[in-house]
Amino acid sequence: MSFIEFKKVSKTYGDQPVLDNINLSVKKGEFVTMVGASGCGKSTFLKMLSGQESASKGQCLLDGQPLTDEPSVDRGIVFQKYSVFPHLSVLDNVILGLEFAQSKLLARLFGKARAQAKEKAMNLLQRVGLHSAANKYPHELSGGMQQRLAIAQALIKEPKILLLDEPFGALDPGIRADMHQLILDLWQQTGTTIFMVTHDIGEGFYLGSRLLVFDKIRHDPMAPNAWGATITYDLKLNLANHGQLAKSGDSAQEHSLYNDIQHSVHATARVQDEAGPSIGISTGVGA
């Protein structure tokens, strides 16, 4: 049975279609990266996975059950902009993740439960390279450190799914490379299923075990918002090369797909920006 399944899912906001006929089946432990032109519904898709938004049509299933629209410890979320609490220390930010999960009423743990939470949080801070900053406050951290903290905060609950919305988009290239290694290490250690939105197609190829492209297959230049996007490419990436692709020089096939995807995403972005006649329609390529 699939771990996550979307069956004929569509999403509209008011009368604006955003996503159309999404069909997807994901197994436990996949690392799914998602790319697409700005505004084509990638964050909306993540919000449906997180339960913040529900489908307008179709079914979203987790372990065969409809996804609930309540925040759940099943799902940890990290956004592009640092989503940590400024008035709490690094350590308390991570412990808070557990407090919310374990003590829903008070969001506080006491005594032995807090001591255990502290030990678990320190272990995780060690794994993300922040243990020596445990008593600092977020404003004392660099951007990369704040994203490490946000990832630790999401992972402390041992979520079944980690949702990442452009988590490295605001970071310098050198720090991004460190974060790539960190997220690949954590993925391999935890076996968590990851969905990650990125604007960087190369990052999508580099990190993912599977890459989804969201794009519109129908465009009306006079009404750029008339149609929603769907999944136009669903690529299983070469696991033998996983994490090495960008370094080792891509395989010819993946290189050519990279170019096709870049072309179609840019064409859609151009149509949306200009609402002009230069239209690129992507042809779907199955995995």
Ligand SMILES: Nc1ncnc2c1ncn2[C@@H]1O[C@H](COP(=O)(O)OP(=O)(O)OP(=O)(O)O)[C@@H](O)[C@H]1O
């Ligand atoms: N809560 C909402 N109410 C109404 N419209 C919304 C809402 N959230 C998103 N939209 C619209 O849905 C469309 C898709 O937005 P979404 O943020 O999912 O796109 P995206 O692909 O993640 O974009 P970006 O890459 O720029 O972050 C946009 O036209 C946006 O304006």
